[in-house]
Amino acid sequence: GALPHLDESGHARMVDITAKPVTARTATAGARVRMSAEALELLSAGELPKGDALAVARLAGIQAVKKTPDLVPLxxxxxxxxxxxxLVPGTQGVDISVTVRTADRTGIEMEALTGASVAALSLIDMIKAVDRSAWIEYVRIDHKSGGRSGEYSRDRR
Amino acid sequence: GALPHLDESGHARMVDITAKPVTARTATAGARVRMSAEALELLSAGELPKGDALAVARLAGIQAVKKTPDLVPLxxxxxxxxxxxxLVPGTQGVDISVTVRTADRTGIEMEALTGASVAALSLIDMIKAVDRSAWIEYVRIDHKSGGRSGEYSRDRR
Amino acid sequence: GALPHLDESGHARMVDITAKPVTARTATAGARVRMSAEALELLSAGELPKGDALAVARLAGIQAVKKTPDLVPLxxxxxxxxxxxxLVPGTQGVDISVTVRTADRTGIEMEALTGASVAALSLIDMIKAVDRSAWIEYVRIDHKSGGRSGEYSRDRR
Amino acid sequence: GALPHLDESGHARMVDITAKPVTARTATAGARVRMSAEALELLSAGELPKGDALAVARLAGIQAVKKTPDLVPLxxxxxxxxxxxxLVPGTQGVDISVTVRTADRTGIEMEALTGASVAALSLIDMIKAVDRSAWIEYVRIDHKSGGRSGEYSRDRR
Amino acid sequence: GALPHLDESGHARMVDITAKPVTARTATAGARVRMSAEALELLSAGELPKGDALAVARLAGIQAVKKTPDLVPLxxxxxxxxxxxxLVPGTQGVDISVTVRTADRTGIEMEALTGASVAALSLIDMIKAVDRSAWIEYVRIDHKSGGRSGEYSRDRR
Amino acid sequence: GALPHLDESGHARMVDITAKPVTARTATAGARVRMSAEALELLSAGELPKGDALAVARLAGIQAVKKTPDLVPLxxxxxxxxxxxxLVPGTQGVDISVTVRTADRTGIEMEALTGASVAALSLIDMIKAVDRSAWIEYVRIDHKSGGRSGEYSRDRR
Structure with missing residues (x-):
């Protein structure tokens, strides 16, 4: 009763949302790719060996949003x-922000987080030849609206 | 010549690896999911509403490794x-480590990073009902071996 | 007219459901995996070499439900x-039951059957190292509700 | 404002359709596979080495319609x-026509075009052993209805 | 040591096959779709509403073989x-047999079983309008060859 | 015997290539997207509403190459x-050329054709807001090398 994601034996299941209303919802997720000064300089100057890094990461993020139910089991x-x-290059790396919109029966936060993560992974792929120590940090929900739990905005970490 | 990922017009391409030798390779990637004390306690006590959180995240990570070329465009x-x-629960969250092995013509780092990212995303999905502020940090390559560039171990951040 | 799945030349097509109403629907499918006494004992004692067999099969079944239109052409x-x-271990094997719910324009029976089949296949994969003769039997619809044809319950075979 | 597919920095995005009404829509796309007289004769006589060529192409087209959002990034x-x-064999090749129907918030033209293209590609695959010069021509929208822009019928080229 | 599919904590993993030799391997799996006399008569007379049932099931089986690693988690x-x-229609239904061949580092039994299962599911989809009680039985490996464990032929059940 | 793509009953199958040698192979396919003078002018001036049209089409083509076995059944x-x-804009549209390389047991022509087709489809998607009559023509193999049948270059149509 209190734990809708569990069946009676305590096992994981996809909880039934048939009875929930269709409402407009949005979610914004963020992530940051940290990289060396050299990689960042090449990126900002448009001189990265895989030059279209930001365009590739942007498209990879959009496409990954659509693949969320194939990646996240429940x-x-x-x-x-x-x-x-x-995708905004800054002093220590690139800030990624993904906003997703829907009108459906459940929230779209996982879609936003998946888009941000895969955009970040694709950016790493584009720069790894010049910086194999690049990493991803702070993948999080910044904002959501719509649905029963209503508005949520993240306090800064 | 110097920039194998670019065609003559400077556009992204999938660089030809036909001539590279097949060699045994490994890569280990890590990630950390940060969550509230309450979520961590429920997880450690096995009382999370979606109880199989670690099992779900583990399988999601394994399956995501196989989907890397579908997610990362190049x-x-x-x-x-x-x-x-x-997946190791600690004092502030859960540490994820993914090791991938192959014998092929190019490195397997992106596969390891993708596995770690999707395991982390799936863990977030399993705990988001009890902690909607949970986040992912420090997605990175810890170790790789094999291939022309040989061994690499990350210095601690 | 009488054969909506055929075009005028008698060829297969995906029949148009645009005009059908959106209604709540459920379907329950079952399957059984038969295995040796030894495999069943290891499974019941939690000592199978691939110990998470039931958890893996459960997740594989849930994920396969989502892949039905990619597997079943029409x-x-x-x-x-x-x-x-x-997933219920019994005296001769493991009984699988998959219930799927939707609100849409057509039935969800194929989704339930696909989930049951892939859960069974994944269970076979988990035990095949200790019993390579394990098999699947009696994959069938046990119950459905909703839609124009209404309620249906299978008579026992 | 005037360019909904661009974000404020001029980058590609998936434009928000949440506010658009759900309406019934159809689209019909066509394509033509040109081939040698010999290949066409074998096909018409049902003597192609890969005999089920038309059945394979038909199913491939239906299935590809469902994969459109995975193929076309935005x-x-x-x-x-x-x-x-x-699929209609003629004097110079095979004419393909794909009609797709939906009730949703945006047009279904890309789905029809994708179905026609992949049916054509699959036909090429089935005949390439007897004609490696076969090609595809004139992949186009012939007709659409529904949505804000209403009815459209192609003028013959 | 003795349980290669478990990591040191007893959790499922994809066991490393890098060191195994590439050898030619085959596997044959079978399945049977049981249906009403009426459905079988329509099928044998080529008068099923979805007439291409056998062709659809055959292609679905071939394509599913290629999707095995996406369906079976490990x-x-x-x-x-x-x-x-x-696909052979008999007195009580249709017998399905799928043979798969490879040269790789591990067995191809799961691919054969997946092909047989999805061919059977697709056949059910094609006849369910005339027989909603049709079911699948006896999905099993009939034969395998190649690899360390060598030849195996199933004893009749 | 003479028709390797047919089983003994004349049905389609995936022909066994286990015994074929692994050899280096390439294939180049082309396609042309025809569009209005206005669309072409906006594209050449970089003023298309979906500005990254060429970048999107390029990535879609690369990714589609990897999806060929999921699209083309056999x-x-x-x-x-x-x-x-x-992607080269010309006087009447955009010329697309896709070159694919592998070392494997069979040809890579279908991969090149699929890449060219999906790049073309994605280009149509990017310009359809300004030209809904745009079409694709002349999707063909221009060149191949490697394998038993050796070199092939298309005569101009």
Whole structure:
């Protein structure tokens, strides 16, 4: 009763959302790719060996949003109505922000997090020839709206 | 010549690895999922509403390794000969370590990073009902061996 | 007219369901994996070499439900709102039951059958090192509700 | 404002369709596979080495319609409610026509074009042993209905 | 040591096959779809509403073989060098036999079983409008060859 | 005997290539997207509403090469070692050329054709807001090398 994700034996299941209303929902997730000064300089100057790094990461993020139910075992397949991926080079790396929109029966937070993670992974792939120590940090939900639990904004870490 | 990932117009491409030798290779990637004390306690006590959280994350990580070329646009599809996923609850969250093995023409680092990222995402999905602020940090390559560039071990951050 | 799955030349097609109403629907499918007494004993004692056999099969079943339109050529892609997979070891093997729920324009029986089949296949994969003669039997719809054809319960074979 | 597919920095995004109404829509796309007289004769006589060529192409087209959002990066995943694939051998090759139906928030033209293209590719695969010069031409939208832009019929080229 | 599919904590993993030799291997799996006399008569007379039932099931089986590592969580992705699917209508239903061939580091039994299962599921989908009680039985390995464990032929059940 | 793609009953199958040698192979396929003068002008001036059209099409083509065995039913899954996609705007549209490289047991022509087709489809998707009559023509193999049948170069149509 209190634990809808468990069946009576305590095992994982995909909880039934048939009775939930369809409502407009959004979620924004962020991630940061940290890299060497050299890699960042090449990226900012557009001189990375795999030059289209930001374009590749942006598209990989958009496409990954659509693959979320195939990656996260208990995620419901839901409609994906809009995706924005922003990639902003800064002083220590690249900040990634992914906003996803839907009108469906459950939240779209996992879709936003998956988009941010895969954009970050693809960025790593594009720069790993010049910096094999690059890493991803702070993959998190920044904001969500819609659904029964309503609005949520992350306090800064 | 110097920039094998670019065609003559400077555009991204999948660089030709036909001439590279098949060699045994391994890569180990790590990630950490940070969560509230309450979520961690429920997880350690095996009382999370979605109880099989670690089992779900482990399988999601193994399966994601196989999906790397579908997620990372310029990644080569390569053989995947072995995958280990370890998930260790600690004082501030869960440490994830993914080791991948192959014998193929190019490195398997992206596969390890993808496995670690998706295991982390799946863990977030399993605990988000009790902690919607959980986040992922420090997704990185810890070790690799094999191939022309040989052995690499990460210095601690 | 009478044969909606055929075009005018008698060829297979995906029949148009645009005009059908969205209604709540459920389907329950079952399957049984038969195995040696030794394999069953190891499984019941939790001593199978691939120990998480039931957890792996359960997750594989849930994920396969989502892949039904990719596996069954003429199946419509439909919403999947809930999935339960039960695995019950008995005297001759393991009984699998998969219940799927949706609110959509067509039935969800193929999704339930696909989930049961892939859970069974994954169980075979987990025990094949100790019993290479294990087999699957009696994959069938046990119950469905919703839609124009209404309720259906299988008579025992 | 005027360019909904661009974010403020001019980058590609998946435009938000949450506010668009769900309406019934259809699209019909065509393609033509050109081949040698010998290949066409074998095909018409049902004597092609890979005899089921038309059946294989038909199913490949139906299945590809369902994969459109996985192939076309910025395509929205939408419901697919019906698919018809017609393959008509003529004097110079085989004419392919794919009609797709949905009730959703955006058009289904890309799904029809993808179905026609993949049916054509599969036909090439089936005849390439007897004609390695076969090619595809004139992949186009012939007709669409539904949605804000309403009815469209192609003028003959 | 004795349990290669378990890591040191007893958790499932994809066992490392890097050191195993590449050898030619085959596996043949079978399955049977049971159906009503009416459905079988329509099928044998080629008068099923979804007439291409056998062709659809055959192609679905071939394609499913290629998807095995995506369906069975711990299965290794391996080369698939050849697939034959036979469907033989009999007195009580349709017998399915799938033979798969490879040259790789591990066995191809799961691929054969997956092909037989999905061919059977697709056949059910094609006849369910005329027989909603049809079921699948006896999904099993009939024969395998190659690899360390050598030849195996099933004793009749 | 003479028709390796047919089983003894005349049905389609995936022909066994286990005994074929692994050899280096390449294939180059081309396609052309025809569009209005206005669309072409916006594209050449970099002022298309979906500005990254060429980058999106290039990545879609590379990724589609990897999905060929999932799209073309009887295609063997083979290694993909390198992919180049060139997109050249001309006076009547955009010329697409895709070169694919492998070392495997069978040809890579279908991979090249699939890459060219999906790059073209993605380009259509990017321009359809400004030209809904755009079409694809002349999808063909321009060149192949390697394998038993050796070198082939297309005569101009």
């Amino acid at each position: 995620a419901h397949p839901i409609a994906v109505h809009g995706v924005d991926v922003a | 990644a080569h599809p390569i053989a995947v000969h072995g995958v280990d996923v370890a | 199946a419509h892609p439909i919403a999947v709102h809930g999935v339960d997979v039960a | 395509a929205h995943p939408i419901a697919v409610h019906g698919v018809d694939v017609a | 299965a290794h992705p391996i080369a698939v060098h050849g697939v034959d699917v036979a | 295609a063997h899954p083979i290694a993909v070692h390198g992919v180049d996609v060139a």
